[in-house]
Amino acid sequence: MKKAVFLLLFILLAHGYPQSNWKQGKPVQHDLQLFHSMTVALLPTAETLQKGDVEFEVSHRFHTPVNSANSFFGLDGPANIRLALGYAVSNSLFLNVGRTNVFDNTEFQIRYKALQLKNDFFPVLMTLQGGVAYNSQVTQSISNNSKKYQYYGQVVVNTLIFQKVGLGIVPTYLQNAHIFCKEYQHSFTLGNYIQYYASERWSIFFEWNPTISGWRQYYNTVTIGFELETGGHFFKILLTNNDKVNSAQFHAGSDMDFLNGEWRIGFTITRLLR
Amino acid sequence: MKRVLSYIFLFSSLLLATEYHVDKDAKNSVIFISNAPVEQIIGKTENIDGYVLWQGRDKLENSEFYFEVDLASFDTGIGLRNRHMRENYLETEKYPYATFTGKLIKAESVKDTISVTASGVFELHGIKNPVEIDVSIVEANGGYFAKSRFEVRLEDYNIERPKMMLLKIGEIIRIELSFFVKEFKE
Numbered sequence: 001m002k003k004a005v006f007l008l009l010f011i012l013l014a015h016g017y018p019q020s021n022w023k024q025g026k027p028v029q030h031d032l033q034l035f036h037s038m039t040v041a042l043l044p045t046a047e048t049l050q051k052g053d054v055e056f057e058v059s060h061r062f063h064t065p066v067n068s069a070n071s072f073f074g075l076d077g078p079a080n081i082r083l084a085l086g087y088a089v090s091n092s093l094f095l096n097v098g099r100t101n102v103f104d105n106t107e108f109q110i111r112y113k114a115l116q117l118k119n120d121f122f123p124v125l126m127t128l129q130g131g132v133a134y135n136s137q138v139t140q141s142i143s144n145n146s147k148k149y150q151y152y153g154q155v156v157v158n159t160l161i162f163q164k165v166g167l168g169i170v171p172t173y174l175q176n177a178h179i180f181c182k183e184y185q186h187s188f189t190l191g192n193y194i195q196y197y198a199s200e201r202w203s204i205f206f207e208w209n210p211t212i213s214g215w216r217q218y219y220n221t222v223t224i225g226f227e228l229e230t231g232g233h234f235f236k237i238l239l240t241n242n243d244k245v246n247s248a249q250f251h252a253g254s255d256m257d258f259l260n261g262e263w264r265i266g267f268t269i270t271r272l273l274r
Numbered sequence: 275m276k277r278v279l280s281y282i283f284l285f286s287s288l289l290l291a292t293e294y295h296v297d298k299d300a301k302n303s304v305i306f307i308s309n310a311p312v313e314q315i316i317g318k319t320e321n322i323d324g325y326v327l328w329q330g331r332d333k334l335e336n337s338e339f340y341f342e343v344d345l346a347s348f349d350t351g352i353g354l355r356n357r358h359m360r361e362n363y364l365e366t367e368k369y370p371y372a373t374f375t376g377k378l379i380k381a382e383s384v385k386d387t388i389s390v391t392a393s394g395v396f397e398l399h400g401i402k403n404p405v406e407i408d409v410s411i412v413e414a415n416g417g418y419f420a421k422s423r424f425e426v427r428l429e430d431y432n433i434e435r436p437k438m439m440l441l442k443i444g445e446i447i448r449i450e451l452s453f454f455v456k457e458f459k460e
Binding site: 020021022024025027028030033036049050053088091200231232272 | 293295321323324325327338340342344346347352353354355356357358360362366370371436458460
């Protein structure tokens with residue numbers, strides 16, 4: 001009898017105090033995010049925004065180079081201006097409309113996050129972006145109205161190494177790069193950039209957009225600058241040889257030579273409105 | 275012999291605790307509220323999970339609970355801000371959950387509401403601190419509905435105070451919980 005009682009006690013003790021049957025689920029997984037903002041200087045990153053986010057942008061590129069006399073480093077103007085508004089239809093799809101005062105170019109852009117490969121050492125994000133732009137106020141005669149339209153398509157590939165160094169490559173095809181040419185000209189550029197995140201707020205970047213084939217204004221575009229983010233705002237201050245701010249005009253190349261010190265000051269401010 | 279039998283009865287009674295799990299299909303809510311100089315920041319999630327073992331008000335010493343909140347699921351309304359919160363402040367890759375584990379130490383009934391005090395260890399950002407919070411419980415949907423609010427000091431959990439427009443947010447974060455539990459049946 002005693003043995004039976006102790007055996008029963010042992011069984012009860014082996015179960016211990018009441019144990020829960022609860023099992024932990026898996027933690028929430030988020031989309032891969034590498035760069036902090038949607039663009040470096042003007043080249044796109046592979047990022048999109050959270051569904052429902054609205055982004056407002058204002059950009060200036062001062063036309064006069066910094067080494068010009070009596071222009072206060074070009075800040076006296078004139079300036080090429082861009083205003084843009086973007087909306088995240090979903091976490092993967094972003095629409096943007098922007099307008100610049102250069103030929104009153106209005107562009108409609110669509111961006112789609114196509115691929116994400118999570119990896120501790122070499123994560124990869126790939127986005128497709130395309131746009132159509134219309135130049136409504138041209139300064140020279142133009143052969144036909146269809147020549148006022150420009151189209152471009154881009155593949156954006158990003159990675160982030162050591163959690164601090166963002167790298168990107170952006171092959172871009174631009175149709176009708178020079179709207180005043182009688183014949184349709186195309187440009188193929190291979191934009192690339194590096195952005196170093198020195199802290200959670202500050203980063204510096206270098207952007208190079210060489211024309212590989214097709215039409216180019218005179219020179220390849222080079223841009224250097226820094227970015228400050230304050231949780232909702234991005235402020236970019238930059239030096240560039242290209243004074244264009246809408247993509248269809250930007251990818252056609254620059255009229256100034258950065259090797260000759262012909263730099264322009266520019267800035268871009270974006271704000272999330274939601 | 276009688277003593278042996280009473281021990282058997284005591285031990286077996288421990289195995290008769292009722293187990294409740296958070297009802298993940300119900301409308302649960304965990305909200306944090308932080309006062310920033312320019313605006314109030316509110317983060318919301320429905321991702322609370324856990325269990326309670328309960329043998330009634332007279333046997334609180336045998337009670338046990340564990341709750342966790344998936345910190346990466348909080349939404350402050352702006353995706354970029356969520357990302358900053360996850361990556362820079364809460365470091366959710368390293369510390370994915372805020373957890374609270376312990377026992378119920380007091381239970382009083384007022385009309386249809388049971389007021390309990392939950393005492394245990396609250397863990398956030400890898401730091402554990404002893405905490406007592408008051409919870410009010412009512413019967414609902416075949417189980418129970420629990421509500422509570424308490425405050426967390428960021429410094430106590432080694433969390434840097436985020437800045438909004440270069441100004442820091444408040445040191446104290448208010449937490450408001452409301453969730454449903456239902457009896458677990460195998």
